[in-house]
Amino acid sequence: MQAAELDVVGIGNAIVDIIAHADDAFLDRHGMQKGAMTLVDEARAESLYDAMGPAVQLSGGSAANTIAGLASLGARAGYIGKVRQDALGRIFRHDITSAGVDFPTPSAQDGPATARCFIFVTPDAQRTMNTFLGASVNLSPADVDEDLVRSAKIIYLEGYLYDPPHAQQAFHRAATIAHGAGRKVALSLSDRFCVERYRAQFRELASLHVDYLFANESELTALYETDFETALSRVVEAVDLAAVTRGAAGSVIATKSSITNIHAVPVDRVIDTTGAGDLFAAGFLFGLARDRAHVECGRLASLAAAEIISHYGGRPETPLKDYVAARA
Amino acid sequence: MQAAELDVVGIGNAIVDIIAHADDAFLDRHGMQKGAMTLVDEARAESLYDAMGPAVQLSGGSAANTIAGLASLGARAGYIGKVRQDALGRIFRHDITSAGVDFPTPSAQDGPATARCFIFVTPDAQRTMNTFLGASVNLSPADVDEDLVRSAKIIYLEGYLYDPPHAQQAFHRAATIAHGAGRKVALSLSDRFCVERYRAQFRELASLHVDYLFANESELTALYETDFETALSRVVEAVDLAAVTRGAAGSVIATKSSITNIHAVPVDRVIDTTGAGDLFAAGFLFGLARDRAHVECGRLASLAAAEIISHYGGRPETPLKDYVAARA
Numbered sequence: 001m002q003a004a005e006l007d008v009v010g011i012g013n014a015i016v017d018i019i020a021h022a023d024d025a026f027l028d029r030h031g032m033q034k035g036a037m038t039l040v041d042e043a044r045a046e047s048l049y050d051a052m053g054p055a056v057q058l059s060g061g062s063a064a065n066t067i068a069g070l071a072s073l074g075a076r077a078g079y080i081g082k083v084r085q086d087a088l089g090r091i092f093r094h095d096i097t098s099a100g101v102d103f104p105t106p107s108a109q110d111g112p113a114t115a116r117c118f119i120f121v122t123p124d125a126q127r128t129m130n131t132f133l134g135a136s137v138n139l140s141p142a143d144v145d146e147d148l149v150r151s152a153k154i155i156y157l158e159g160y161l162y163d164p165p166h167a168q169q170a171f172h173r174a175a176t177i178a179h180g181a182g183r184k185v186a187l188s189l190s191d192r193f194c195v196e197r198y199r200a201q202f203r204e205l206a207s208l209h210v211d212y213l214f215a216n217e218s219e220l221t222a223l224y225e226t227d228f229e230t231a232l233s234r235v236v237e238a239v240d241l242a243a244v245t246r247g248a249a250g251s252v253i254a255t256k257s258s259i260t261n262i263h264a265v266p267v268d269r270v271i272d273t274t275g276a277g278d279l280f281a282a283g284f285l286f287g288l289a290r291d292r293a294h295v296e297c298g299r300l301a302s303l304a305a306a307e308i309i310s311h312y313g314g315r316p317e318t319p320l321k322d323y324v325a326a327r328a
Numbered sequence: 329m330q331a332a333e334l335d336v337v338g339i340g341n342a343i344v345d346i347i348a349h350a351d352d353a354f355l356d357r358h359g360m361q362k363g364a365m366t367l368v369d370e371a372r373a374e375s376l377y378d379a380m381g382p383a384v385q386l387s388g389g390s391a392a393n394t395i396a397g398l399a400s401l402g403a404r405a406g407y408i409g410k411v412r413q414d415a416l417g418r419i420f421r422h423d424i425t426s427a428g429v430d431f432p433t434p435s436a437q438d439g440p441a442t443a444r445c446f447i448f449v450t451p452d453a454q455r456t457m458n459t460f461l462g463a464s465v466n467l468s469p470a471d472v473d474e475d476l477v478r479s480a481k482i483i484y485l486e487g488y489l490y491d492p493p494h495a496q497q498a499f500h501r502a503a504t505i506a507h508g509a510g511r512k513v514a515l516s517l518s519d520r521f522c523v524e525r526y527r528a529q530f531r532e533l534a535s536l537h538v539d540y541l542f543a544n545e546s547e548l549t550a551l552y553e554t555d556f557e558t559a560l561s562r563v564v565e566a567v568d569l570a571a572v573t574r575g576a577a578g579s580v581i582a583t584k585s586s587i588t589n590i591h592a593v594p595v596d597r598v599i600d601t602t603g604a605g606d607l608f609a610a611g612f613l614f615g616l617a618r619d620r621a622h623v624e625c626g627r628l629a630s631l632a633a634a635e636i637i638s639h640y641g642g643r644p645e646t647p648l649k650d651y652v653a654a655r656a
Contacts, residue, residue: 054396054423054643057385068382087415095382315382317640 002150004183006102007075007289009152011144011174012063013136013160013167014081014105015115016088019127019274019312020055022120027128032120037129037191039163040118045132048118057088058313059095060117062190063158065275065314069282069304071099072320075289078102078148080174084135088114095315105143108135125270125309137164141173149174150181153289154212156281159190162198175209184288186212188281189219196222206238212288213242214281220244232259241294243284243301245277251301253294262298265306265327275314279304282320303327330478332511334430335403335617337480339472339502340391341464341488341495342409342433343443344416347455347602347640348383350448355456360448365457365519367491368446373460376446385416386641387423388445390518391486393603393642397610397632399427400648403617406430406476408502412463416442423643433471436463453598453637465492469501477502478509481617482540484609487518490526503537512616514540516609517547524550534566540616541570542609548572560587569622571612571629573605579629581622590626593634593655603642607632610648631655 027034030051040048059068061081070077079096083089085107092114096103115134119127139161149155155178161167175185187202187210189195195202202223206213213235217228220242224231232254235242245251253260283304287297307316307323316323355362358379368376387396389409398405407424411417413435420442424431443462447455467489477483483506489495503513515530515538517523523530530551534541541563545556548570552559560582563570573579581588611632615625635644635651644651 049422052422052426054387054427055419056641057419059382091383091385094377094380098380099382311639312645313384 004151004153005076006078006152008067008070008154008156008285009078009080009148010063010067010156011080011161011170012061012158013115013133013164014064014083014092015061015117015131015136016057016092017060017117017119017274017313018049018052018055018057019119019121019272020053022053022122024122027120027122032128032130033193034122034128035126036193037131037160040130040132042132045116045118045130048130052118056312057091058315059092060314062160062188062278063156064096065278066156066282066285067101068096068099068315069279069320070286071101072316073282073286073300073304073324074321075286078152080105080143080145080148082108082135082139082143083114084108084111086114088116089135102148104145104148108138111135111138119274121272121274121312125273127272127274133164139164139170140166141169144170144173144177146177149177150183152183154184154186154285156186156285158188159194159198159202162194162201179209184211185209186214186285188277189213189215189223192218192222195219199223206235210238211240213239214277214284215242216245216277243298245280251280251298253298260294260298262295262302265302267306267310270309272312273309274312275308276305278314279308300324332479332481333404334406334480336395336398336482336484336613337406337408337476338391338395338484339408339489339498340389340486341443341461341492342392342411342420343389343445343459343464344385344420345388345445345447345602345641346377346383346385347447347449347600348381350381350450352450355448355450360456360458361521362450362456363454364521365459365488368458368460370460373444373446373458376458380446384640385419386643387420388642390488390516390606391484392424393606394484394610394613395429396424396427396643397607397648398614399429400644401610401614401628401632401652402649403614406480408433408471408473408476410436410463410467410471411442412436412439414442416444417463430476432473432476436466439463439466447602449600449602449640453601455600455602461492467492467498468494469497472498472501472505474505477505478511480511482512482514482613484514484613486516487522487526487530490522490529507537512539513537514542514613516605517541517543517551520546520550523547527551534563538566539568541567542605542612543570544573544605571626573608579608579626581626588622588626590623590630593630595634595638598637600640601637602640603636604633606642607636628652
């Protein structure tokens with residue numbers, strides 16, 4: 001087995017976030033499920049944008065946020081995802097490559113526009129997401145750069161990838177290449193409703209292809225349709241390690257032989273929870289890739305999540321390497 | 329004289345900001361004048377973007393920030409500025425109209441792309457701006473909607489408007505319409521280097537057409553090429569009122585008969601000074617349009633500026649009406 005050149009390669013839906021405030025009445029009026037990620041078509045995307053208040057645009061995408069977070073921590077990272085060659089695609093590519101991430105996936109020259117996610121942040125700092133998948137639906141197995149996947153210690157896949165039509169195959173191809181090269185495969189369950197859409201597939205995937213699983217409590221209990229304790233005991237039958245977040249209550253790291261509770265890192269004021277899970281995964285994966293103890297992985301994860309929830313958007317505002325060093 | 333329907337109408341370069349961190353060495357390496365607004369051509373814009381780190385996109389433009397701030401304070405406001413019909417133009421139009429601002433200027437169907445400003449924020453929270461004027465160069469006198477200008481108590485013009493070729497005429501047309509309708513004309517000096525480019529014109533403008541002048545200390549002393557005290561005495565010979573900001577030292581309101589010092593509103597942490605002057609003007613103009621005492625205008629100005637420097641970008645994150653009410 002060749003030495004890995006990269007720490008982590010992520011595969012996901014390449015999305016630009018459009019973030020604005022809204023109150024709960026707005027969510028109700030527009031029939032939104034608070035806290036969830038809902039897929040929308042272009043017409044709905046347009047009408048939501050028309051209804052939305054003044055917004056901020058920045059790169060997003062769950063696995064892309066994680067990979068940008070890893071780069072910000074000092075990791076060597078790569079990303080696979082599909083944008084179109086358009087203004088938002090340019091923004092996405094700029095942000096991830098200027099973070100130092102290897103992003104070899106070519107932009108689509110035609111077809112749907114670059115994916116965007118309309119995120120409404122309520123006064124409780126909760127985010128409600130409406131995703132127009134756009135060019136992401138054209139991610140295909142051919143986009144899974146074999147050399148890139150083989151070059152990373154860990155390949156990280158977002159559950160949201162089950163939504164676009166060909167991405168499941170891309171997902172499986174990546175996992176097969178990674179394991180064939182002796183690498184590890186990590187999966188994020190992404191969203192409770194995503195788990196409900198693909199429960200059977202995610203359970204099979206966890207058993208057959210996943211070494212490290214990331215989820216929040218609600219996603220994990222949705223996966224096994226049971227209570228938290230039972231779900232924890234089930235998940236470690238399937239995977240080597242599960243890192244499960246519980247918001248302000250911290251997180252739980254479960255393996256076949258241990259359960260470890262990690263405290264959340266308190267922040268002065270939670271502004272926007274967009275990217276909290278993504279950045280938790282970034283910190284944890286950084287620790288795993290650098291062979292740190294699980295407790296230290298959890299501490300890095302909590303710190304990265306703390307940085308991201310103290311401002312808008314799912315990409316770090318402060319270099320995470322500095323943020324972590326200042327809190328060592 | 330008909331009763332005014334709007335409080336303020338602003339005219340300016342319609343710009344989308346692209347904001348990223350940089351250190352002082354980056355500014356030096358790229359030959360930037362720290363704290364200034366420098367005009368760049370498209371090739372330079374592209375190379376700066378390539379060199380820039382991960383960024384955040386949000387609507388900007390000096391007068392547009394002021395007008396968005398006024399709307400956020402609860403004012404009825406309008407804006408005149410030129411974007412192209414493209415992705416950034418859509419963002420600009422969305423943000424200002426969804427803030428409740430009347431924005432009748434049609435988008436250009438061809439010609440240069442929507443203007444963008446590459447803003448580098450250094451660790452001292454100072455911002456250094458590089459503006460590609462793009463579609464703003466096509467703002468013309470015909471874009472000055474006579475009914476809109478006549479409908480506002482105050483017309484607010486940014487000094488930056490002297491950079492694009494036809495905007496000076498638009499500027500003069502607006503001032504003439506406003507005064508013809510018995511309205512007031514306000515001018516922001518915008519930037520020290522902008523003052524140096526158009527010193528003679530700005531002095532003439534101030535004497536002949538301007539009722540209220542907004543500037544920072546450095547712009548005002550550049551206008552009269554003298555010390556601060558002398559410049560203050562000169563400016564009130566030309567205009568009815570000058571509101572001059574001095575950063576953390578607060579601001580000075582000068583009229584022919586009085587000088588009033590206003591304290592800055594302290595913030596926990598200054599993140600990014602982008603828009604500080606623009607939002608100071610927003611608060612002050614709100615007070616003027618609502619016939620408040622100058623001291624109260626200054627207090628509103630300081631509060632609006634305090635909100636804007638506590639986060640990235642020049643558009644309010646918190647509704648200013650609420651921000652002000654919470655600090656009454």
